[in-house]
Amino acid sequence: MTYGVIVGERGDPARWRSERRWLPRGPGTAYRRLQTVSHLLRRDREAVTRFLASSDYPLSRWQRVRLLRSFGQITNAIRGYHTLTEMLTVADLVLRLAGRPDLTLVEAGAGAGASTAKLSLVARAAGARLHVFDTFRGIPDNREQHHMLDGTPVRFVKGAFRGRLGAVKRRVREHGVIEVCTFHKGLLEDTLPRFASPVDVALIDVDLLESTRTCVRELYPRLRPGGALVSQDGHLRATHDLLSDDAFWRDEVGRDRPVIEGLGRDKLIVIPGPRGA
Numbered sequence: 001m002t003y004g005v006i007v008g009e010r011g012d013p014a015r016w017r018s019e020r021r022w023l024p025r026g027p028g029t030a031y032r033r034l035q036t037v038s039h040l041l042r043r044d045r046e047a048v049t050r051f052l053a054s055s056d057y058p059l060s061r062w063q064r065v066r067l068l069r070s071f072g073q074i075t076n077a078i079r080g081y082h083t084l085t086e087m088l089t090v091a092d093l094v095l096r097l098a099g100r101p102d103l104t105l106v107e108a109g110a111g112a113g114a115s116t117a118k119l120s121l122v123a124r125a126a127g128a129r130l131h132v133f134d135t136f137r138g139i140p141d142n143r144e145q146h147h148m149l150d151g152t153p154v155r156f157v158k159g160a161f162r163g164r165l166g167a168v169k170r171r172v173r174e175h176g177v178i179e180v181c182t183f184h185k186g187l188l189e190d191t192l193p194r195f196a197s198p199v200d201v202a203l204i205d206v207d208l209l210e211s212t213r214t215c216v217r218e219l220y221p222r223l224r225p226g227g228a229l230v231s232q233d234g235h236l237r238a239t240h241d242l243l244s245d246d247a248f249w250r251d252e253v254g255r256d257r258p259v260i261e262g263l264g265r266d267k268l269i270v271i272p273g274p275r276g277a
């Protein structure tokens, strides 16, 4: 069990505890700082280069470097469940729409607040408002049995990834921009239908199939032209099955299934909204 997530054989809590005892790896450790630099230079290098070079948004080179530095500091300070490449993909989608009136960014699934703090910085840079949806009590009660794309079984235990609302706000205040954020506490099934606003970009990182289903059903029809939903749950077979299902799109979302690149393959799935004017 790692933070309440049971993944195949690696779900042995004793093994997990002993590995961590010998080499502390969490937020605030030297290991974490080294790993952040290593990812920047290797794993995420291509995305970083693209972000620095893009001419699609009005950020100076220095502002981009500052954003990357802040992302790194947040990664070092707060436990998060995303890669820099994933976060830069979302930043790119939002920054392309910078300056649009009432630009609205949604985050479904905040965890401890690392992604929230980063998205709040992106929102400020683009002139957007960030709406954050979570139970703020971790994964809700569920009976879902999942498989990763490679077939490894995984379950998401109630309470996993918990970040209390007060703690998430404190972290965003310290590392991000709390002024651009609105927090919606509760089950997505209850909070999203009450959220009436049009949406430009939404990052969905909720693990459970029923939660992803709710997000797509509630958010996709509200996407403005040029917007997108981004699911970070492409490590799960069920996410790909849901998004490939014509009946889901037709009967629940009320739209034709859009063309989605990377279905059946990618961890990060970008679902394009209606085309821009």
Ligand SMILES: C[S@@+](CC[C@H](N)C(=O)[O-])C[C@H]1O[C@@H](n2cnc3c(N)ncnc32)[C@H](O)[C@@H]1O
Pocket: 079, 080, 081, 082, 108, 109, 110, 111, 112, 113, 114, 115, 133, 134, 135, 136, 137, 138, 139, 140, 160, 161, 162, 163, 186, 187, 188, 189, 205, 206, 207, 208, 210, 211
């Ligand atoms: C993996 S964590 C998010 C991690 C975060 N995006 C990051 O990168 O650090 C998944 C989050 O989804 C939330 N979640 C899942 N299903 C939910 C639901 N039905 N209603 C509200 N929150 C939900 C959990 O509370 C949890 O905080």
